[in-house]
Amino acid sequence: MTDIKTLALQCRDAAQVLAQLSAADKRALLQAMAAALEADEAAILAANARDLDAARGKGVGSAMQDRLALDPKRLAGVAAALREVAALPDPVGQVTRDDVRPNGIRVRKVRVPLGVIAMIYEARPNVTADAAALCIKAGNGVILRGGSEAIHSNTAIAAALKRALAAAGVPEAALTLVTDLRRETMLELLQLNDIVDLAIPRGGEGLIRFVAEHARVPVIKHYKGVCHLFVDASADVALATRLLVDGKVSRPAACNSLETLLVHRDVAADFLPGAIAALRGHGVEVRGDEATRALVADVAPAGDDDYAAEFLDLVIAVRVVDDLQQAIAHIRHYGSDHTEVIATNDAASADAFVQALRSAVVLVNASSRFSDGGELGLGAEIGISTTRLHAYGPMGLEALTVERFVVHGEGQTRNIP
Numbered sequence: 001m002t003d004i005k006t007l008a009l010q011c012r013d014a015a016q017v018l019a020q021l022s023a024a025d026k027r028a029l030l031q032a033m034a035a036a037l038e039a040d041e042a043a044i045l046a047a048n049a050r051d052l053d054a055a056r057g058k059g060v061g062s063a064m065q066d067r068l069a070l071d072p073k074r075l076a077g078v079a080a081a082l083r084e085v086a087a088l089p090d091p092v093g094q095v096t097r098d099d100v101r102p103n104g105i106r107v108r109k110v111r112v113p114l115g116v117i118a119m120i121y122e123a124r125p126n127v128t129a130d131a132a133a134l135c136i137k138a139g140n141g142v143i144l145r146g147g148s149e150a151i152h153s154n155t156a157i158a159a160a161l162k163r164a165l166a167a168a169g170v171p172e173a174a175l176t177l178v179t180d181l182r183r184e185t186m187l188e189l190l191q192l193n194d195i196v197d198l199a200i201p202r203g204g205e206g207l208i209r210f211v212a213e214h215a216r217v218p219v220i221k222h223y224k225g226v227c228h229l230f231v232d233a234s235a236d237v238a239l240a241t242r243l244l245v246d247g248k249v250s251r252p253a254a255c256n257s258l259e260t261l262l263v264h265r266d267v268a269a270d271f272l273p274g275a276i277a278a279l280r281g282h283g284v285e286v287r288g289d290e291a292t293r294a295l296v297a298d299v300a301p302a303g304d305d306d307y308a309a310e311f312l313d314l315v316i317a318v319r320v321v322d323d324l325q326q327a328i329a330h331i332r333h334y335g336s337d338h339t340e341v342i343a344t345n346d347a348a349s350a351d352a353f354v355q356a357l358r359s360a361v362v363l364v365n366a367s368s369r370f371s372d373g374g375e376l377g378l379g380a381e382i383g384i385s386t387t388r389l390h391a392y393g394p395m396g397l398e399a400l401t402v403e404r405f406v407v408h409g410e411g412q413t414r415n416i417p
Helices: 004-018 023-039 041-057 062-068 072-087 126-137 148-167 183-190 205-214 237-249 265-280 290-295 324-334 347-356
Strands: 095-100 106-113 116-121 141-145 175-177 198-202 227-231 258-264 285-288 315-321 339-343 361-364 383-385 393-395 401-408
Touching: 004 116, 004 141, 004 175, 004 183, 023 041, 023 072, 023 126, 023 148, 041 062, 041 072, 041 148, 062 148, 072 126, 116 126, 116 183, 126 141, 126 148, 126 175, 141 183, 148 175, 183 205, 198 205, 227 237, 227 324, 237 258, 237 265, 237 339, 258 265, 258 324, 265 285, 265 290, 265 315, 285 290, 290 315, 315 324, 324 347, 339 347, 347 361
Parallel strands: 116 141, 116 198, 141 175, 227 258, 227 339, 258 315, 285 315, 339 361
Antiparallel strands: 095 106, 106 401, 383 393
16 A cells, blocks of 8 residues: 555646646546546446445434435536536636836736645545545645545545546546545644645544644634524514525535524514424424523423534524624624524614624525535535635635746846846
8 A cells, every 4th residue: 555645745746737737628627527427427326325335334323324425416416516617717827916016027926726735524425526626627636535434435436537637648646535544644644744735624523623633734624514594683584484494404414504593582473483383394303592492382492512513413503682792692602603694684784794703604685505615606615614814715716726926027136236
């Protein structure tokens, strides 16, 4: 088995080849990768079935199984996401500043690839393709270290993508899938700060904290998504109920699903009985404070742990608040800087909510499920950063490049006349 440092060095060499590809070449490569996924559908779904069988045998919960599962429709969506990324404007070479200084030198800032990106993730096999597509489009090599629960799916997907790389004359090491899943190997990868330019962990809070605490390479953290919906006193009850049900039910295992519902006291009696009935109609377990339980029978009590929880399941915590400011205070205390939603017909309340919170995505009268790179026009996302570094929120192509200065002169010197 090749050691991880050797694999990383090979990926770095291959990344230099990728960085030289034209926009047209990269577009054609990603289209070929999408076609390869479709051609290998049977093999990929068979591999995924092996992973699902193993997960069921270990008693893995339904939320994790949902994140792990592929079917023809989901796989077609993965291929479509690759084609969407292929069609996006290429950020490499984009000039973000261009001016001439008084001494005549021309100063430009130009986007260039980051280099080598290590993607460390759990469960979701679509990340193998999404991360590869985004990194390659931005001219980067990518080292993919998925979890053991998806090893067969990830291997089958990577094999299809690598075949497209080879056919295009790009070294297959540009997409390196780590199959040695020992923790010691991941620790060694995270120490390679002279080879790996960025690590992006994507998964449970435990994985992300482990990576952040042990890495010597820079890390973009994607901590848990404790996402809130605040129903303001002026909110349209039907609209707020739609946002609630979509945000909680449409994909409860997603990081942009709602975990806490906050309701203004003035509208609680009109809103909560119908809203909770709608949630229960979809099998959602509701846990609430005393005010909620006084309005709706059989709601389980909610405590501090519930308001801080990322359930990733059909469970939601509910609290009645006195006003907008109490809702903001609750989010500041329990939130994770991921995604917040306000349902309101008051422009002043909407503005105050947006200005008071620093979360990566804040929505007004729209579902939390739009907190997603694809939905926000980035193509497939590589993750949602809750770290305030060069990228914050859903990360697309531009977040996988950096800006450097390119300066042109005509012999100008600074100190010599």
